[in-house]
Each structure stands twice: as structure tokens, then as C-alpha cells.
Amino acid sequence: MRTGLRLGALSVLWLLPLMLYAARERHTLDGNSCGGYPRLAIETMRGMCAGLVIGPTTQDPARPLRLPRSLLQLDADTWLVTDLGAWEGARGAVWRLRTGPDGAVSAERVLDGLDLPHAIARGPDGAVYVGEMSRIVRFDPAALVPGDTVQAVITGLPDNRLHAHRHPLSKFVFLPDGDLLVNVGAPSDQCTGADARTPAGLCAQSEGDEDAASLRRYAYEGDGRWSSAYTVFARGLRNSVALAVHPSGTVVQGENSYDFDSRWSPFEELNVIEADRHYGWPYCFDTAQPAPAWRDKADWCRSAAHTAPALLLPPHAAPLDMLWYDGAMFPALQGRLLMTWHGHRSVGGRIASFAVDARGVPAPDPQPRFPVYGAGMRAYGAGPAATPVLLTPGWGLARGVRPQGSPVGLAVADDGAIWATDDRAGLVIRFAKDD
Incomplete structure (x- = not known):
């Protein structure tokens, strides 16, 4: 995942220009409206526009939300x-947004005072659940003092401090039977170093006692309780922040693959x-290429022991959220998989x-292509892939107009509008029908 500071002094220095630019460049509003909200200069698919719910602009640089991530609608006017x-310290929060006519x-x-809160969802008991760095909690947002209602539900997730662990965020989803499926990210990019291998020649980080780079399953015991023990549901997943369950029961995951230096490799999955x-x-x-540090695993990668991706995604796209559109506002999107x-x-x-x-799974195209800012569409080459339809074909950098988009969370509102967050810009955005 490429959403926070990387490990090491050189990596932090490499990110400083991006961080300074993101702090400097803001969206400019043109005075027009999108569904009652100020219109952002984001080029969208035909019949859609982007409205600013909250966040800094050139006209008003105030930034109430520092790094907004995931969204949950409570009622027609409340989110x-x-x-x-911040990426260090217990400085996270959950905000309640109230919208007016x-x-x-x-x-x-x-x-x-939360530690890197990311995922948020309704549980089978109707309570609101939040994934922090090393635990999942629930609370009652309607309480007089919501903080007094916080209860730990799952504890003992790795204490993934940023500078000691590469993928610190807890993503979770509820399975149809109520069980919790929880992401435990990989501790590094490629599992390299002197102590990387076990005596059996496997990656100590993913095949060791911590069960990292995996999805853990916590069994639902009823009455809002989950087992304190877990089983490893699936392994070999570098970072499962993009995780979703289709109404059919199919579980899909968007993999943030390795941080190779190449612009075109590797593909996400x-x-x-x-x-x-x-x-x-x-x-x-x-699909089945051995990683540079694990070339001795070439035969294993081509074997049935390795489950290849159902679909390749564009290189370094960094999928962070996905859902299937079920709203009425955009009939052309009905049932489609949306992805940030x-x-x-x-x-x-x-x-x-x-x-x-x-099942909710995209079908591969015979000649798939993916979009590149400034270069049109590019062919995938070998491997199963599909050509996407873009909701935001023009969200690249336009100096003096907007920074490049950095969308994270997605949600479909009761009225069918699509809400999203942009953590680098500090925005909450409502994509609505363009009248």
C-alpha cells in the first residue's frame, strides 16, 4: 500500500516533494453547483458531477478533516x-457530518484519540464498528457521549507501528454468517533480509507465528460476540485494505502489490x-512470475499451490476500496463494481x-487496456484483465485548478449518490447526477 510514509530516510525524502505539493495545491471552485454542493473541477463520466461536501479549497483553506478515509451513512442527513x-500517534478520530438543505x-x-482508524461499518447487531491499528471496536454514535460506549470487539491484532511495520491499517468485513474477516498486512514490501527465510526456505513474515500477510477469520458467537481465537482464512496477501463481500457471498480483494521502481510493473491484483x-x-x-528475491519459487508460482489473481489491475494503481453500486441515481452503473x-x-x-x-467478479476482456494520465490507454499484455469505465476520467494534476486525486473510501448514499474521500486533499466528495 502506498498511502503513508515509507520506511527509511531515503524513502521519506522521496515523498517530501509530494507531501509539500499536496499541502500547497488545492481545488478551485468555479461558483457552480453540483446537487446543492460547490462543484469541484473533477472531470466525470457523462451525466455526473463532483460536489464538495467538506474540505480545503483555494477560496477556503480550512482543513477540518486531516486524513479522511472511510464513510458510513447513518440517515439521509448524517454521515x-x-x-x-496522522500516520504517527493516537491522533485519529471519527467525525459526524450533518448536511443541510x-x-x-x-x-x-x-x-x-484513535490509532489509525480506517474501516467503518454496521455490524449484525446494528452497532457501528471501527477498525483501529491493532483492534476493532464498536460504539453507539447516538449516545450522549459516544466515547463512553466504545467496546473492544477484536484485540491482539499486530501492533503495526508505522516505522516498524509497512501496512498498519485494519480492514474488516462481515461475512454472511456474521463472522469477521480481518486484514493483517505484510510487515515489509518483499520479505527480504538476513532473517527473511525460515529453515524450510519460506518467508518468515508470512508463514511464521504472526500470521501476517493474511486474512483472519473470527467466528461469530451471537449476541454481538466473536471468538477471541481466529483461523487463517487465506495467506499470501500483501495488503487487503480493498476488501468486499458481494450479495452472492463472494469475497473479493484488491491487492496492493510490490513497490517495484518500474512505472509499469508489477500489476495490482x-x-x-x-x-x-x-x-x-x-x-x-x-499471474505467476517469481519475485526478484524469490526466484527459487518459480515452479511454486506456476503450481496449483499458488492461487493466481482473477484479474490484473493497472500497475501501482493502489486500490483502497470497492463496492457494487446498488443505487437508483445512475442506472448505467447498476450492479457494477466500483473501485478507488x-x-x-x-x-x-x-x-x-x-x-x-x-458472483460480482469482472470478466476479462480479449484486449484489455488501462488509462494513463497524459498517455491515453495502454495495453496490459499477458494476463487476465478488463478495461474499466471511469467515473473520473479527469482527476489528474491541473495546476491552479486541482491536485491529482487520491480517492480512498466509497459509499452509496440512500439517494444513489456516490460519496468518496480524498485523504491527501482532505476532502469528502459527493458524486451526483448533473442536472
């Missing part, structure tokens, strides 16, 4: 938004998650959509 706050928006902190499968990290990339691409390179900064089969 909850998780905010990392005139486009006015108020923001109120309902939880504070869309995986169909099944129990007891191994999806390749750190041994394989793309957070990557800062020329492929990222988009919301994409794919047609899917009955």
Missing part, C-alpha cells in the same frame, strides 16, 4: 467519516478469496468501474 489524523455541512468529532488458498506474497507477482485507485503515479487518482458476473 460518519474515519480520519487517520442549503448545502451547509457541520462536522463534529464523536470519537478521538483482484483476487477472489477462498478458504485455505495462498495468493502468492512474497513469492509471486502478476489511490496511487500517486500516472495510473492512480481515479474511481473505476467494471461490469461483473453473477
Whole structure:
């Protein structure tokens, strides 16, 4: 995942220009409206526009939410938004946004002092659940003091401190039977170093006692309780921040693959998650290529022991969220898989959509292509892939107009509008019908 500071002094220095630019460049509003909200200069698919719910602009640089991530609608006028706050320290929060008929928006902190809160969802008991760095909690946002209702539900997740662990965010989803499926990210990019291998020649980080680079399953015991023990549902997943369950029960995962220096390699992945499968990290990339540090695993990558991706996604796109559109506002999107691409390179900064089969899985195209800012569409080459329809074909950098988009969270509102966050810009955005 490429959403926070990388490890090491050189990597931090490499990111400083991006961080300074993101702090300097802001969206400019043109005075027009999008569904009652100020219109952002984001080029969208025909019949759609982007409205600013809250966040800094050239006209008003105030930034109430520091690093907004995921969204949950409570009612027609009320939303909850998780905010990392910062990539270090317990500075995260959950905000309550209230919208008015005139486009006015108020923001109120309902939880504070959280460690990297990212995922948020309704549980089978109706409570609101939030994934922090090393635990999952629930709370009642309607309480007089919501913080007094916080209860730990899952604890003991790795204490993934940023500078000691590469992928610190807890993503979770509820399975149809109520069980919790929880992401535990890989501790490094490619599992290299003197102590990387076990005596059996496997990656110690993913095949060791910590069960990292995996999805853990916590069994639902009823009455809002989950087992304190877990089983490893699937392995070999570098970072499962993009994780979703289709109404059919199919679990799909968007894999943020290795941080190779090449602009065009490796491809990200869309995986169909099944129990007891191994999806390749750190041994394989793309469909069955051995990773540079694990060339001795070439035969394993081509074997049935490795579950290849259902679909390749654009290189370094960094998928961070996905869902299937079920709203009425955009009939052309009905049933399609929507996905945020957070990557800062020329492929990222988009919301994409794919047609899917009955399981919710996109079907490969015979000649798939992916979009590149400044270079049109580029062919994938070998491997299963699909050409997306873009909700935001023009969210690249336009100096004096907008920074490149960095979308994270997605949600479909009751009225069918699509809400999204942009953590680098500090925005909450409503994509609505353009009248």
C-alpha cells in the first residue's frame, strides 16, 4: 500500500516533494453547483458531477478533516467519516457530518484519540464498528457521549507501528454468517533480509507465528460476540485494505502489490478469496512470475499451490476500496463494481468501474487496456484483465485548478449518490447526477 510514509530516510525524502505539493495545491471552485454542493473541477463520466461536501479549497483553506478515509451513512442527513489524523500517534478520530438543505455541512468529532482508524461499518447487531491499528471496536454514535460506549470487539491484532511495520491499517468485513474477516498486512514490501527465510526456505513474515500477510477469520458467537481465537482464512496477501463481500457471498480483494521502481510493473491484483488458498506474497507477482528475491519459487508460482489473481489491475494503481453500486441515481452503473485507485503515479487518482458476473467478479476482456494520465490507454499484455469505465476520467494534476486525486473510501448514499474521500486533499466528495 502506498498511502503513508515509507520506511527509511531515503524513502521519506522521496515523498517530501509530494507531501509539500499536496499541502500547497488545492481545488478551485468555479461558483457552480453540483446537487446543492460547490462543484469541484473533477472531470466525470457523462451525466455526473463532483460536489464538495467538506474540505480545503483555494477560496477556503480550512482543513477540518486531516486524513479522511472511510464513510458510513447513518440517515439521509448524517454521515460518519474515519480520519487517520496522522500516520504517527493516537491522533485519529471519527467525525459526524450533518448536511443541510442549503448545502451547509457541520462536522463534529464523536470519537478521538484513535490509532489509525480506517474501516467503518454496521455490524449484525446494528452497532457501528471501527477498525483501529491493532483492534476493532464498536460504539453507539447516538449516545450522549459516544466515547463512553466504545467496546473492544477484536484485540491482539499486530501492533503495526508505522516505522516498524509497512501496512498498519485494519480492514474488516462481515461475512454472511456474521463472522469477521480481518486484514493483517505484510510487515515489509518483499520479505527480504538476513532473517527473511525460515529453515524450510519460506518467508518468515508470512508463514511464521504472526500470521501476517493474511486474512483472519473470527467466528461469530451471537449476541454481538466473536471468538477471541481466529483461523487463517487465506495467506499470501500483501495488503487487503480493498476488501468486499458481494450479495452472492463472494469475497473479493484488491491487492496492493510490490513497490517495484518500474512505472509499469508489477500489476495490482483482484483476487477472489477462498478458504485455505495462498495468493502468492512474497513469492509471486502478476499471474505467476517469481519475485526478484524469490526466484527459487518459480515452479511454486506456476503450481496449483499458488492461487493466481482473477484479474490484473493497472500497475501501482493502489486500490483502497470497492463496492457494487446498488443505487437508483445512475442506472448505467447498476450492479457494477466500483473501485478507488489511490496511487500517486500516472495510473492512480481515479474511481473505476467494471461490469461483473453473477458472483460480482469482472470478466476479462480479449484486449484489455488501462488509462494513463497524459498517455491515453495502454495495453496490459499477458494476463487476465478488463478495461474499466471511469467515473473520473479527469482527476489528474491541473495546476491552479486541482491536485491529482487520491480517492480512498466509497459509499452509496440512500439517494444513489456516490460519496468518496480524498485523504491527501482532505476532502469528502459527493458524486451526483448533473442536472
